Structure formats: C-alpha cells, structure tokens
Amino acid sequence: MIRDDIKSALVAAMKAGDKESTATLRLIQAAIKNRDIEARTGPAPADDDLLVIEVMQKMVKQRRESIAMYEQGGRPELAAGEAAEVAVIERFLPRMMDxxxxxxxxxxxxxxxxxxxxxxxxxxxxxxxxxxxxxxxxxxxxxxxxxxxx
The missing domain is CATH 1.10.10 (Arc Repressor Mutant, subunit A)
Structure with a gap:
C-alpha cells in the first residue's frame, strides 16, 4: 500500500537527516489524515490506494500552480522549494499515461x-x-x- 511506503520513507528520511523530504512526507500524511476524517461521514472508500493517489495528485496540482505564481512574481527560491516538494510527492504516484x-x-x-x-x-x-x-x-x-x- 502507498500509505505504508510513505510511512517507511518518512522513517528513512528522518534517520538520514533529510529535512526537506521529512517535511514533505509529513505534509502528505497530514493531507491523507484530513481526507480520512472527511471520508468518515460517507461510505468507506473502495480502494485505499486510490484515495491516497487522489490526495497526492491534488497536492501536486496545488504546488504546480504555486510554482507558476512564484515564477511570475520573480521568486525563484520559493518556486524551487515547491518543485522539490513535487519531486518527493511524485515518487509515490503511479506513472501517468501519456x-x-x-x-x-x-x-x-x-x-x-x-x-x-x-x-x-x-x-x-x-x-x-x-x-x-x-x-x-x-x-x-x-x-x-x-x-x-x-
């Protein structure tokens, strides 16, 4: 399950002292937890991985929009930070169809x-x-x- 992969990657990032990956992985877990809380009122999701993928795709989309705005605003250092987060999130997403x-x-x-x-x-x-x-x-x-x- 993707959830387990994220959890083990977080532990590995913390042990390695990778602060950027650790922060991003914690953001992913928080977003998934929020989605779990929202889903409590409705029926249980059919596939947990689909729920996690949906959350992460939304996160990537938000960050890409932020990157575009930061680049338009002349803030390349903030755009680079968002791009680094996108790279961490995309490690857990399945390959998209061309x-x-x-x-x-x-x-x-x-x-x-x-x-x-x-x-x-x-x-x-x-x-x-x-x-x-x-x-x-x-x-x-x-x-x-x-x-x-x-």
Missing part, C-alpha cells in the same frame, strides 16, 4: 461500450475513471474523449 496511451484506452472503451457520439461522453468518462483512475489526468482525458467521440 497522450497516446490515453487515446488508446479511450478508443478501446469507446469500441467496447459502443459509444457513437458526444451523448455517450458520460458513459465513456465513467468507465475510464473506473479502469484508469490515478493513471490518467481526467482533465486531459475529457478533451481526448470529446475528440474521439466528436
């Missing part, structure tokens, strides 16, 4: 469920998320599905 792999997955789902037009986009997106959550950027996938069905 555009060609995503297009192939979309085409396979489209053919499998018999989608013919944009009216079937919701079905294709739901199936794509069910099969490839955590491996594909759903924002990019939306545009690719629209192109494949349009």
């Amino acid at each position: 555009d060609a792999e995503a297009a192939a997955a979309i085409a396979a789902i489209r053919d499998e469920i018999g989608a013919t037009g944009l009216k079937d986009m919701g079905r294709v997106m739901a199936e794509l998320k069910a099969r490839h959550a955590g491996q594909i950027d759903m924002a990019k996938a939306s545009a690719l599905v629209k192109a494949a069905l349009g």
Whole structure:
C-alpha cells in the first residue's frame, strides 16, 4: 500500500537527516489524515490506494500552480522549494499515461461500450475513471474523449 511506503520513507528520511523530504512526507500524511476524517461521514472508500493517489495528485496540482505564481512574481527560491516538494510527492504516484496511451484506452472503451457520439461522453468518462483512475489526468482525458467521440 502507498500509505505504508510513505510511512517507511518518512522513517528513512528522518534517520538520514533529510529535512526537506521529512517535511514533505509529513505534509502528505497530514493531507491523507484530513481526507480520512472527511471520508468518515460517507461510505468507506473502495480502494485505499486510490484515495491516497487522489490526495497526492491534488497536492501536486496545488504546488504546480504555486510554482507558476512564484515564477511570475520573480521568486525563484520559493518556486524551487515547491518543485522539490513535487519531486518527493511524485515518487509515490503511479506513472501517468501519456497522450497516446490515453487515446488508446479511450478508443478501446469507446469500441467496447459502443459509444457513437458526444451523448455517450458520460458513459465513456465513467468507465475510464473506473479502469484508469490515478493513471490518467481526467482533465486531459475529457478533451481526448470529446475528440474521439466528436
């Protein structure tokens, strides 16, 4: 489980005296803990790794937005700090599909469920998320599905 990998990486970073990694790993654990608390009110998540991946992808997205703002504001030292955090977080994320792999997955789902037009986009997106959550950027996938069905 990714949760266990993060925990063991935190222990290793603390033993090695790597303050930057230790701080980032603690941030990851705190974000996961917050998500666990939010999830208590609803049904239990089907897959714990998907929940952890979702949290970490959100963290990466926030940091990339911060990097862009820091670079626009002329603060490269802050952008470098955020980039270092992104590097630590991405160590635990599964490899994302590239555009060609995503297009192939979309085409396979489209053919499998018999989608013919944009009216079937919701079905294709739901199936794509069910099969490839955590491996594909759903924002990019939306545009690719629209192109494949349009």
